[in-house]
Amino acid sequence: MRERILFTILSFLSLNVFSVSSQQENLMELSYQSFVYTKDLENAYLIAKKASKIYPLDLQWKKRLAQVCMWTGRQDEAVAIYKKVYSIQKDFSVISPYMSDIKNLDGNFYEKVLLERIKKSYSDEELLSLLNLYIQNGNKEKVESLLSENEKNIKDKKIWSESAFFFIELGNLNKAIKLYEKSDKPKECYFHKRAAWLYFASKQNSKAIEMLSKKIDKCFKEEEFTSLLIDIALINGDLKKAVKAINLAYKNGNYREIDAENLFKYYFPSQKEKARDIAFSAWKKFSKEYFFQLFLSTFEKTEDKLKNLKIYFPNENNIEDFLSVYLENFRSLSDKEKNTLKETLLDTRDEDLLTSYFFILTSTGTFQERNQASSIFSCHPKMKSETLFALSFLKMSLYEYREALDCFYFASQNKPNSPNFFLNYGDFLKNAGFNTEADFYKRLAYENYLKNPPSDRESLAAFLRLSMEFSYSNNYEEILENYKNKISDNDYHELLLSFLSSKDMPEKMEYVMRKISYKPEWANFYLFTHGLSNTEYNPSSKIEPQALSGFYYSYKNKPAAVEKAWEALNNAPDSYISNIWKELSKEAYPSYNISGEYIDRSFAEKKEISGNFSKLISKKVKADFKMTFWEMNLLSKEDFSQKNINGNNLYLGFSGNYWKAYIGWEKKIKDFYPVKIELNPPLYRAKYKASFSLNNEAEDTFLLEVSGKENSLYQEFNFKAGSDISIGANLLLNEYYDQNGLYLGKGAQEEIYFSKKMRFYSLQPYLKEGSYSSSPYSPLASAYTISSYNPVKILPENFREAGLFVFLERKNMRAGRWFFPITLNISYNSSTHFYYSTYLNIIKETRRAGEISLNIGYSNGNSTNKDNLFSFNTSLNFR
């Protein structure tokens, strides 16, 4: 009974105690929840800590405390609790959700737990976690031992791949490859690329290429992959693999500039089309001018380039840019190219390009080119102002003033009543030669300016310029001074100098010029022409040499003109070397010539070599010295008395502006001394030339050269009927002597001709007549004949001849280019019947008025001897 009572009491007490305890715990749990829900984590932490203390055996509270520790940044405390919980419970599930935290906070505990787990109940997941820990710590030995210990258990192939990537990053290539082979081979491209890089770094290029080549078909979309293969293959000289890789990259569009360039170079020699596509794609991708140039280089002809530009870039706005490139190089384009360019411009109808085209034509185009363009394009009010201006200048250059004025008017239509327009229009009219209209419009501009005084600096300067012309004011200098601060300094000085020059005050101008920094060229020239070149200011040093050359030339100071021309020639770019400077230089500067000639006739061959030196010896006189050596072989089949003969001659000549004179020594079978005087006085639109020679070598026949001499009088008159047409006539009177001076006879040759110059050739039809009369002593001619060549003709026979010369050549020759003028002569001669000759010249003119030339000629029959002649001549001129 006592035990029963005791049991009852104890039961009651325990129930009560547990009930209280249960409610308290419940309260704490609910409070914890409410704190967590309201993010009152500090109170949550306090209550969890309290509860953990009150209920030390309750692991749930410990977990809660650990969790709230995590939340409140008490990681160390959390991990300590987790460790405690795990040590009590040995239940991995308790800490498994927090393993990532534990890993971060206590790697050793994390490692210990995982090692226990792997040993106790192996799982790939845990092994992978531990492996990742070792990989993260870079612990190679632990990774290796972990893998070797658990090799048989591993089912997840990711473990092998993770390890493979770990080892490859460490540079342990062999180990990495072995492990990778066991894996399910993820990130193949990356792995192979990395492996190849390691091979490459260890100078095993072949292995690197092999590694990359295996996967190139799969990985070609990765730029780094293909680039690596391309680079290593190129370094290793494995062109085939490099090209394959570049091709793949190219198809995929992930190629680099260097790849495109290499691929282009590879295909360029053999597959131009492909190379072109590559260059085109690369240009599209990289927008580099270089690829555009490569693209163009696949076309051999410029017209192909232009045509294909239209095909390849049908919608490209910048086709204008491409055409601009051609326009910039207009001077060096061939005629065909120019034509294609013109057609392309017509197709595009781009007015900006047309504007450039018109300006270029105006400044550099030939008459025909300008004429052609002018006939195609006419002005229209809807055209852009700039285009209209350009076209008006083009038309003006062709003296088509009416149309040019229309163009100008249309161009200025936007502001027809502005004084600026009137001024420009006036200037234009003045240039066009309409002085009255020009004055009218300029005055209109001036009046407009007076009504509405201009405010901007440029218009104000224009107004002041007009004031100078129209205000008739004596105090212009003062007016100008008043506006000094309102216009630019340069405009002010220019106007002041203009005013002073208009009042003919060169000394004051010189004073002003010395003070100012802006020195207009014209003012310098003005001072110079007014004899102020040797003053303190010395304007001549500031004038361009070509201008001075022109000045000196016009004032007959030829040496000074030559000196300046030479200076200009040396300083100016090729394209700006004018013919005047060249001619001046040719005339006045010492020049040297070496030439050789070979002539083959039906019966003899002749070789000749000569040297020439010329120099200006005074202001107006130039001296010439020439020396020649020659040798002639008479062909054995003919019955000649001598097999060969040689000789030499010396000439000393003098020349002025309109005359030439020389004396010579000719050493042939017998010496003789020719003298020659030549006159060519200047005439308006005409040329006259007269020459008189004594004891000259006979020119008419080959044999006379060696057997006779002649005195001659020659006169030629040439009248220029237009820019391209001339008519001329000449008369040659000869007296023939043998070598002992015995008079043999006389003769006269008259010729009349007409010459027409076309763009590429000139035509010159002519009529010629020769009449000779022998002296009664002619048969007694004591010629030292060297042959019995039959027929021997001491004097030419009477003849009449009609013929045509055709000169195929360009009008303007420029330095640095080869030219091939050809001369053709066909004629009918009453004495020798049909005659023709042809000469091909190959000429290259050098920059400093030098020349290299080759001449090849062939003729059949001439007026006095009917035989064949082949000649070859080469000459080198230099200064």
Add this chain to the structure above:
Amino acid sequence: MENANKKGINTISDFEIFSIFIIFSFLLYSLYPGKKLTEYAINEDKNYDLTEIYLKNIYQKYPENVDLLFALSNIYLKRGKTTHARELIQKIVNINDTEIKDKATLYLSRIRLYSINPASSNFKEDMIYLENYYSSEPFLANPEKEKYLKEYASVFIRMGLYKEGFESFYRILTARERSQEYTNMVFKELTRIMKAGNMLKEKAIKLSVFETLLSKDDESANELIEIYLQAGKPDMARSYSLKILKLKKLI
């Protein structure tokens, strides 16, 4: 066995048959309820239809047994036969015995409880009567008050009158001071109605007036915190938790 008789072999002796009869007679006598039958019937709380028949028969035999009358009346209530129950109780209302009178009053109140009808014009009057009765001294003195209070709440829940039930219990709880025990009981039933009627979110805030009242009882305090949490009012739960924890010096 027939084969055995034919051969004349005895399978059981006469003594053995007698002994078995004696044992079974003793067992039947000892197990037969006898006078306990009435007690069983009164306390039977299942099989109301059978119990009703059984009690009716016993009551007819023993009409003076008040316990039987109350039991039968209870069965009538459970079966919704409020008129029958009232008739029975009316029989003893005038008996001059305080205990019986109080019990009769309780039963009459219960009959009124089971008869409430929100559609009837007397509903409001009934509610006032019931609230007064369940707050009255005689009811508070009833040792089974927890059971009847639970019944009071259950009727509302069964009829789906959650709002009315909540209001009624809320009024009882706020009416006047009473013992902590009774307060806890009422609060418990109040929360039961709230949970049944899914009114936690809507009404939880109204319970804040009882925070101090309930803080003296751990279970009720916990219940209130839990309601706050369930009602999605963690801030209220937090502040009340802090209050209780400080009171208990747990924080």
